[in-house]
Amino acid sequence: MKQHLIVLDLDGTLLTDDKIISPYTKNILAKAREAGHQVMIATGRPFRASRLYYQELDLTTPIVNFNGAFIHHPLNQSWGVMHSPISMKVVYDVVDSVDKFHYENLIAEVIDDVYLHNKNDELMSVFNMGNPRVTTGNLKLNLHEDPTSLLIQANEQNVPIIRKHLEDVHAELIEHRKWGAPFPIIEIVRKGLSKAVGVSKIAHEFEIPRDRIIAFGDEDNDLEMIDYAGIGVAMSNGIDELKSVANEITVSNNEDGIGKFLVDRLGL
Structure with a gap:
């Protein structure tokens, strides 16, 4: 199967309500990486509050923080930093x-x-x-x-x-x-910033087209990203507005929605 870019929101999406990554979903994401797919995080959190999960998944990709206002590569300083503050x-x-x-x-x-x-x-x-x-x-x-x-x-x-x-x-x-x-x-x-801006830049770096971007989210700050991704997936616990623009809806963050969707879609 061709390489996909898998984009993960954290709160209410990858993380359960107890703020952990379930063992099942963690295992499926590892299998996705072994199969050649790229896995990244796009979150409203700062990096200091997402580093734990980045390391737990053993990621090697750039990350989108602050809803697109800070885009960087934690493991590769030469990749560059996009910091777009408000005046x-x-x-x-x-x-x-x-x-x-x-x-x-x-x-x-x-x-x-x-x-x-x-x-x-x-x-x-x-x-x-x-x-x-x-x-x-x-x-x-x-x-x-x-x-x-x-x-x-x-x-x-x-x-x-x-x-x-x-x-x-x-x-x-x-x-x-x-x-x-x-x-x-x-x-x-x-103005003009969103998770979609960061995802677009990173997908371009990996030469992965939009139709092979699978993005997961649940909240207001995921709207642009879910709309941008070729496969935008809303969690069942997500807001109605997000579900209305998503291509697919998966089960909740407490029911391994990400893991179960990727098993079905990517044959993991």
Whole structure:
């Protein structure tokens, strides 16, 4: 069988709800690699929070982090790095404009540095994987470098209101997506960025055409990637909007959806 590029989202897709890779799916992905297919990760997480799974799968491919804002090869520095941060001016404008809405917190990340607007130990439990350097306090006073991403934590009722405002006022400069868990969070990256941008670059490097890209996802930040892939696969636990653009739907992240799909599709 011709070589395929297998693209894995992490949370809600490759990882079970317990944040582990099931032994079955891990074994199937190893078999896929033995059969000559390429396996890669495309995630909204920073690399420090995805390194564990990259190493567990023994991957040797480039990785897409921050939903396409950071594309790199952990094992090959000469491959190059694509880091596409948001300008601080845009971030400050966004922060000023959302002040009139109720939000819980603001978080900016510059690769492995985390800037927390308001101190929150529960929230930091999500961001402290990989031991980042953390600065707490007013973003406009502490952030002095263009961030890779900006996050707005808000309650479920206010998330759509804030997103509509971002679309109405800042659509020409940013992309924004929603996290469903563990907290309602709006993630903002520079305009034009998505997981699909990174997947396209990496597929080109491997000379693998779109029709042989199999991408798995479950959330809002997977939409462009699932639509771009020749075989876009939504998890059954995924959002309805993603299922509507996917070519296929597999069983959930807790039921080895990735492993079972690859066994059927690639004859593993």
